[in-house]
Amino acid sequence: MDLFDSPEFSSRVEELMEQHHVPGLSVAIVQDETISSRGYGKISLDRDFPVACTSDTLFDIASTSKSLTAAAVGILVDDNENYPEVQYTATMSSLLPDDFVISEPGYTESITLEDILSHRSGIPRHDFSYMSPRATQPDDGQSVTRNLRNLPVAAPVRTKFIYCNMMYTVATYLVEKKSGLPFSDFLQKRFFEPLGMNSTSLQPEAARARGFGPRITPGYSWDNDSKKYIEFQTPNCPEAQGAGSIITSVNDYIRWVKAMMNHEGPITKEIYKGLIKSRTLQNPDAENLWPLTSPTIDAAGWEIYYYRGYMVVSHDGGVPGFGTTHFFLPHFEFGGAIFGNSTEGGIVAEIVMRELIDEVLKVPQVDRPDWNSIISAENRDSDDEEEKLRQKLCLDITEPESQKKPLDVYTGEYWNKGYHSITVQNKDDKLFIDATDRSMGFTLTLEHICGQTKYIAHMSDFLEGGDDPIMAEFKIEGDRATALGLKLESEIDELIWFTRLQ
Numbered sequence: 001m002d003l004f005d006s007p008e009f010s011s012r013v014e015e016l017m018e019q020h021h022v023p024g025l026s027v028a029i030v031q032d033e034t035i036s037s038r039g040y041g042k043i044s045l046d047r048d049f050p051v052a053c054t055s056d057t058l059f060d061i062a063s064t065s066k067s068l069t070a071a072a073v074g075i076l077v078d079d080n081e082n083y084p085e086v087q088y089t090a091t092m093s094s095l096l097p098d099d100f101v102i103s104e105p106g107y108t109e110s111i112t113l114e115d116i117l118s119h120r121s122g123i124p125r126h127d128f129s130y131m132s133p134r135a136t137q138p139d140d141g142q143s144v145t146r147n148l149r150n151l152p153v154a155a156p157v158r159t160k161f162i163y164c165n166m167m168y169t170v171a172t173y174l175v176e177k178k179s180g181l182p183f184s185d186f187l188q189k190r191f192f193e194p195l196g197m198n199s200t201s202l203q204p205e206a207a208r209a210r211g212f213g214p215r216i217t218p219g220y221s222w223d224n225d226s227k228k229y230i231e232f233q234t235p236n237c238p239e240a241q242g243a244g245s246i247i248t249s250v251n252d253y254i255r256w257v258k259a260m261m262n263h264e265g266p267i268t269k270e271i272y273k274g275l276i277k278s279r280t281l282q283n284p285d286a287e288n289l290w291p292l293t294s295p296t297i298d299a300a301g302w303e304i305y306y307y308r309g310y311m312v313v314s315h316d317g318g319v320p321g322f323g324t325t326h327f328f329l330p331h332f333e334f335g336g337a338i339f340g341n342s343t344e345g346g347i348v349a350e351i352v353m354r355e356l357i358d359e360v361l362k363v364p365q366v367d368r369p370d371w372n373s374i375i376s377a378e379n380r381d382s383d384d385e386e387e388k389l390r391q392k393l394c395l396d397i398t399e400p401e402s403q404k405k406p407l408d409v410y411t412g413e414y415w416n417k418g419y420h421s422i423t424v425q426n427k428d429d430k431l432f433i434d435a436t437d438r439s440m441g442f443t444l445t446l447e448h449i450c451g452q453t454k455y456i457a458h459m460s461d462f463l464e465g466g467d468d469p470i471m472a473e474f475k476i477e478g479d480r481a482t483a484l485g486l487k488l489e490s491e492i493d494e495l496i497w498f499t500r501l502q
Contacts, residue, residue, distance in 0.1 A: 001334075003359045004029055004036055013040050016351055016372065020344040021222035022323075023229065024053030027352065028250035029336040030258045030328075037251050043217035043341060045229060055251045058199060058207060058216045059339040060234040061324045062317030065246040067275075068256065069168050070117050070301025072175050072186055074271045077113075083178050088114035088274060088300075095174055099142065101149040110157045113174075116167035117300040118279035123164050124154040124491035127440050129419045130166065130239050135437035139239035141173030141183070150418030154491040161282045161298060162491055165243035168301075172242035183241055190266055195255045200248040205236045207247040216247060219321015220342040221464035229342075232321060232463045240439050244319060250337045253326060257335040261313075261328040275300045276313055291369040308361060314353070318346045320463040325349040327357075334360050343464060350375050389469050394450035403448040407431060410474055410481045414498035422498060424484065431455070436462040444486075446472055457486060471495065 003009050004027075017025055023045060028037035037055035044051035076086040085095065092100040092115075093108045102108045107122065115121045129151060130139045139147070144166055154162055172183040179186050184202040192200050199215070201207040207216055220229045237245045263269045280298040289295065294306040302313050314327035323346025328335030336356060338349040354371040407426045415421050425432045431446035441462035446455040457472040471487040473495060485495030 001029060001031055001036070001356075001359065003356070010038075010040065012355070013348075013352060016348045017041055017340075019372075020342075020347050020376075021220075021229070022340045022342045022345045022348050023220050024057065024217055024341045025345065025348060025352075026053060026055050026057055026059070026250040026339045027336065028055055028254035028338075029356065030254050030261070030334070032333045033258075033262075035251075035254055035258065037254065039250075045220075045231070053217065053341070056199065056215060056249045057339075057341075058212055058247050058249050059324060059341060060204065060219065060244070060319060060322045061246050061248055061253065061339060062244045062319040062322055063165070064253075064315055064317035064324045064326050064337075065242070065244045066168055066317075067260070067301040067315050067326070068187060068191060068246065069171055069242040070275055071260070071267065071271070072183070072190065073113065073117065073171050074274050074300070075190055075266060076175065076178055077274060078268065078271050086113070086174075086178060088112065088117075088277075092116060092170070092174075096145060096170075096177065099145045099173070100170070101146075102153065103149055103151060104153045107153060107157060113171075114277075114279060114300065115157060116164075116170055118298045119161055119163050119167070120158045120280045120298075121164060121167060122153050122155040122157045122159065122162065123148065123151070123167065124162050124489050125164050125166070126151050126418070126489055127165060128435070128438050128442070128488045130169075130439045131420060131437055132239060132439045132441060133236055134441065139439070141169050141176060141239075141241065144239060145170045145173050147418060152418075152489075152492055152494070154489075161280045165240060168242040169240055170242075187246075191256065194266055195259055197248065197252040197255055200246065200252045202241060202247075203236045203238060203245050204234050204247050212247075215249075217341040219319075219463070221321060222342065222344065223465070230464055234319070234321060235463075237439055244317060250339055253337040253339075254335070257326050257328055257337055261330065261333060261335050276302055276304060278304060290374055307357060308363070310361065312357065316346055316350065318343070320461055323347065323349055325353055327353055329357065329360065332360050344379075347375055347379055389456055389471060392471070394454060400448065401450045401452075403452070405452050405476075409476065409479060410484075412481075413501045414484045415501050416496060416498045419488065419496055419498065421501075422484075433457075444470075444472070452476070 024041040024043045026039045039054035041053045043053045076083045092111050111121045130144050218231045259267050263272050276299045278297045283295040286295050292308050296303050296305045316325035324339040326337040351371045358368045411424050413423045433444040435442050443460050444457040446457050453474045455472040456469045459468040473485045474481040475483040485497045488496045
């Protein structure tokens with residue numbers, strides 16, 4: 001593609017990176033059998049020792065990993081000789097008896113393998129329920145699967161698209177149980193080695209053990225108040241394997257895109273068909289669609305939409321410090337992988353992808369949407385989110401009431417069977433919760449609103465900080481709090497209630 005090799009393209013990428021605060025970006029494209037790649041910006045912001053971002057720089061690609069997880073399952077489905085029971089329509093409870101149990105009647109017997117891969121199981125994310133290696137009792141694929149029985153559901157099976165990371169960890173547990181291999185070894189044997197993805201690992205710890213540490217970019221988050229980047233290393237997340245945590249470069253990952261797009265080993269035509277089969281309509285009301293773009297359909301580890309009548313197969317990823325995407329257009333045998341080393345990197349990746357697609361489709365410049373404006377607008381936070389929450393908590397007050405009860409009325413350890421233990425502390429004369437032992441670790445600082453029971457909990461990510469307000473409420477009996485409810489899951493109306501321990 002002529003555009004990719006042009007100075008204009010490099011200038012455009014660098015302009016977007018500066019606007020959206022992305023220190024480093026790597027891009028690889030494949031056209032038919034030809035691969036091209038390059039890196040932009042830096043992975044180290046040290047003025048004395050700057051390190052350039054290249055197409056061999058290693059990123060945490062977050063949920064972009066899910067296409068490989070689904071493909072691992074697809075290999076089992078295709079192998080009727082060794083795994084005849086593993087079919088997309090098989091129920092998870094038959095494939096993982098005793099392990100896969102859901103809290104509400106009917107779900108355990110109904111949810112199929114393709115339901116969990118296409119986010120239509122009815123189970124919400126519950127991202128704050130599973131425990132990282134920082135916890136006293138960390139989770140793994142089996143314990144995440146077995147904890148489903150303790151978590152509330154959000155919708156009937158196959159009635160609503162609800163994105164659920166946990167189900168991809170469940171999928172890796174299935175692969176491990178059936179193949180007898182750790183999921184990392186399965187990926188190495190069936191994908192990384194055959195495709196020559198020699199620098200790709202599951203988990204940053206594994207990449208560092210192989211001597212790749214200097215090539216791994218830190219993650220960055222832009223602090224608009226100080227006008228500086230926050231830098232941090234991506235953590236190991238074995239409890240969330242399958243949902244993310246693949247560490248790779250665009251030079252490696254474009255080989256996977258090429259294999260998928262061209263049905264090259266280990267991807268057969270039958271495996272390909274199973275992975276891109278349309279299963280779940282994400283936006284059935286077709287609201288707020290982008291120009292000339294259809295609603296998105298979830299397949300298995302891939303999302304499908306049509307732009308100007310042509311199929312686009314893609315999946316993006318985002319965790320603190322990283323934003324990524326990969327995609328291909330079957331009709332044009334064109335695809336790409338775009339990785340950024342900041343939380344806003346996903347915005348730039350999406351814009352660059354859309355502009356490359358317009359170029360492949362030979363859309364006249366005058367007819368091309370302003371993807372930067374469109375995508376930037378969709379990613380802006382609502383300024384009045386906290387004010388709406390205040391009004392919802394206490395409709396009849398104009399100013400928050402003061403905290404009158406002593407804080408030791410509330411402090412102590414609280415327990416929820418699905419979400420485990422949290423401890424409410426007195427920190428700097430405020431109620432405070434340190435939940436950095438979670439996979440998606442966070443802290444909460446509680447601000448009293450009314451009734452000595454209702455609070456706004458200011459959530460801060462343990463890596464990049466921030467202030468996301470959620471609802472919190474105590475139940476008080478006599479002179480002590482007996483329960484704490486937190487709005488930790490947006491897909492269910494109820495709070496997640498923790499009982500205070502004696």
